């Protein structure tokens with residue numbers, strides 16, 4: 106192990122953003138002990154943490170659970186850090202940029218988790234860093250198991266913090282293409298993404314990388330999102346009517362807005378695929394012509410599927426996609442960087458926000 110930097114002195118303890126899950130507005134910047142050895146053999150100094158809607162749900166008390174026997178949870182699942190120390194067998198060396206995988210297999214494990222596809226866990230007993238029964242990455246240092254640390258291209262620098270959200274889309278694309286292979290020949294030409302937040306824009310990026318004609322629908326008008334889509338070679342729409350007009354081969358729903366989701370069902374071309382990525386609250390009811398919708402889906406051989414989370418293979422695919430992307434384009438997705446001392450500002454919704462990160 107190399108000499109530590111002063112700021113990485115384990116005797117000092119460290120700062121972390123912690124929360125009491127289930128209790129609204131209980132988050133604070135805390136002093137916590139150094140990460141325990143049982144978290145993994147790779148010791149990492151945190152560089153940045155991305156925040157998303159899941160973090161906001163945990164802060165408002167409607168989501169998240171602490172590790173067994175504890176009351177507080179270290180927040181944070183979109184990580185980026187620099188390796189301080191790692192074992193020789195890990196394939197990592199001090200200085201490597203890494204991102205920690207979020208989910209861990211359930212203890213049983215189910216057939217999916219046993220195969221390393223914890224993103225497809227069948228019994229729901231998986232755990233997740235910063236979300237479900239495991240401390241997150243929102244601390245000045247964290248430990249992670251080598252098999253749950255993903256090395257990223259050093260040229261990405263701070264942009265590596267986009268890896269976790271990108272892994273969600275790498276899985277969405279992987280599954281879309283697997284479903285597409287149900288036909289001997291399926292050659293998608295057009296993509297429609299609903300929502301130009303970080304998830305939607307990363308979906309659009311991966312569509313552009315596949316050579317598709319990319320359309321993005323967002324209600325935002327006159328903001329930077331339109332130019333970001335255009336500079337990807339995509340076409341930006343802010344009229345909901347385009348949902349019924351475009352008939353894309355692939356439709357990726359990334360708003361999680363019930364009215365938009367309603368419009369997406371049955372809106373793809375024949376043999377098309379609608380991929381749902383947004384997590385919604387139950388209880389939103391819409392009048393739906395289920396007979397008409399079913400008729401369309403059946404006669405068009407359409408597929409509608411949901412996707413969540415990602416396994417190691419998807420993180421690696423995402424790392425490749427980010428490494429191939431134009432760095433100056435990716436930089437425009439990070440619209441605010443907040444120092445750790447002011448962490449709570451990162452969780453406020455501000456006009457023009459795409460991805461907001463906390464600098465450690």
Ligand SMILES: [Zn+2]
Pocket residue numbers: 210211214215216217218219223225226227228229230231
């Ligand atoms: Zn499982």
